[in-house]
Amino acid sequence: MARITRMRRLQSLQLSLPSQCAANRPSFAAARAISTTSPSQGKNTEWIRGKLWKGEAPGPADPYTQRMEPETQSNLPEEALESRPRQDKTPAAVRDTRLTLPYRRSEAPTEKELQASDPTYVPATEAEGLEEIGALSTWWEQPGHWGEESVFRGFGSSEKVVEKEVLEVYLRRAVVEALALQQTGAFSEWATKKWSEGASRNELEQALALQVEVQDGKATLKGDASSVVEALTSELPEAESTEKISVEEAKEMIKSWDPSWKNIALDNSLRFALRKRLYQLTGTLIPDAKLAAANTIKHILTLAAQDPKPLKLAQVLEKRNAFNELTNVTVHDRKIGPIDKEVSVGRWKVIEEELKKRDLPVTGYGNAGRNKERDWLTGKI
Amino acid sequence: MTVKALRAIADGKNGLGAFVLQCRKLDLHYCDWAGSSKGMNGFIKSLLPKFAAANPQIEFAVSPRPGKHPVVVGHYINGRTKPICVRNLSPYEILQKVELLRDASGEKLRRTNKAVLSTKPSVRGIWSPYHGKGMAV
Numbered sequence: 001m002a003r004i005t006r007m008r009r010l011q012s013l014q015l016s017l018p019s020q021c022a023a024n025r026p027s028f029a030a031a032r033a034i035s036t037t038s039p040s041q042g043k044n045t046e047w048i049r050g051k052l053w054k055g056e057a058p059g060p061a062d063p064y065t066q067r068m069e070p071e072t073q074s075n076l077p078e079e080a081l082e083s084r085p086r087q088d089k090t091p092a093a094v095r096d097t098r099l100t101l102p103y104r105r106s107e108a109p110t111e112k113e114l115q116a117s118d119p120t121y122v123p124a125t126e127a128e129g130l131e132e133i134g135a136l137s138t139w140w141e142q143p144g145h146w147g148e149e150s151v152f153r154g155f156g157s158s159e160k161v162v163e164k165e166v167l168e169v170y171l172r173r174a175v176v177e178a179l180a181l182q183q184t185g186a187f188s189e190w191a192t193k194k195w196s197e198g199a200s201r202n203e204l205e206q207a208l209a210l211q212v213e214v215q216d217g218k219a220t221l222k223g224d225a226s227s228v229v230e231a232l233t234s235e236l237p238e239a240e241s242t243e244k245i246s247v248e249e250a251k252e253m254i255k256s257w258d259p260s261w262k263n264i265a266l267d268n269s270l271r272f273a274l275r276k277r278l279y280q281l282t283g284t285l286i287p288d289a290k291l292a293a294a295n296t297i298k299h300i301l302t303l304a305a306q307d308p309k310p311l312k313l314a315q316v317l318e319k320r321n322a323f324n325e326l327t328n329v330t331v332h333d334r335k336i337g338p339i340d341k342e343v344s345v346g347r348w349k350v351i352e353e354e355l356k357k358r359d360l361p362v363t364g365y366g367n368a369g370r371n372k373e374r375d376w377l378t379g380k381i
Numbered sequence: 382m383t384v385k386a387l388r389a390i391a392d393g394k395n396g397l398g399a400f401v402l403q404c405r406k407l408d409l410h411y412c413d414w415a416g417s418s419k420g421m422n423g424f425i426k427s428l429l430p431k432f433a434a435a436n437p438q439i440e441f442a443v444s445p446r447p448g449k450h451p452v453v454v455g456h457y458i459n460g461r462t463k464p465i466c467v468r469n470l471s472p473y474e475i476l477q478k479v480e481l482l483r484d485a486s487g488e489k490l491r492r493t494n495k496a497v498l499s500t501k502p503s504v505r506g507i508w509s510p511y512h513g514k515g516m517a518v
Contacts, residue, residue: 312445313425313426317425317426320426322426322429322430323429323430323443325434326430326434326441328433328437328438328439328440329429329440329443330442330443331443332445333445334444334445335444
């Protein structure tokens, strides 16, 4: 019983509410078509209506579908309702690219349309003489679309320096250059810009010729700092290949320097400038997380330099000449496979010949693919 | 492939004929990375040169087998092989294993509970002076 009373209460509430919304916009229930019977079905019931009313039946045949068409009204502001021109949705990077991108797809006018606009138009009946346009798949192979200039060139050196001594020489160069910029007062301006790479030997020697004097962690340069700055800030065309110094040269250079230069204290700006320059010169990037711990040049060098990979046992034996005099010992530097075993017996060339004669793959599976049944059994697939 | 000709020579007929070492070849496999090969790598570096010089009749093949435990495989002239895994062993322990392989005959291990081991065992057994009727001298 409670259910019925509640329903009544709700009904009365709905009637008593003189809402604007209800007056303007029909409810969803009113808008939807309640009747599921199609109009053709309504015609079939005409005879029973006639019988019931004994004559012409009043009212519509299907009272449910005869509703007022609800006016499509929206409560959006007028500005929003005004038809706006559709914006170009291409990303900015694509819109502003310097590459020549493939054209958008367009549809050719039909023959009728063409004849309406240009009565002299005659459709071609053969391909000869028509302009050739390559397929979309070969777009980047066509001249002018992708050349040397489009190939990505990273900021860091592509030839990575691994040797610790060489790395130290380039770090010294970076320190001298950063200090020279600081002394001439151009550091704040040039800290975020790209310094001239200076791949030639002259620029390296020019920077290394300056003396670094350290007192209480603070460094001063002795020498012609302005020429170093000039070389850094000049926009010379970059050299194609860089001349890297050898390890022996680097060792001699390091010996000639006073080791106190490694104790220069670093502040944040210098730290990042050195990291950036070292990356540019040697391709070695110190991770951000580790860089924060570096307080002196020595720390930076420790972070940048990596221990050389340990030698393999075969290389150690070769270096020691351990088995050179022993004719009964053979040292292999890689795994002995089944082919190696056949080669040592002298059977491999025969096997190879026979396989080729039968058009079978000499190594691998050829077109056959791997043995899948084994994977099924072991549950890999 | 086995060397058949040597087999006939090496078949010791109760001590007759020249002595031929049964071990023909020793394969020594190691891994550069794995810790179980530490002793093997030490053995190859420090002890193998001396051992190989002392045993010139054996062929030694040293080769890596990445990601596997170290193994010494003995090849014998009867065509059999005897592999021994030497993981986590010290160089001197490996030396013992290598000596064992060198001295092995290559035959399957079997129990010897008879005084004489013959390739053609007698049907009647070994003659004994204390059995039978005795001999009139």
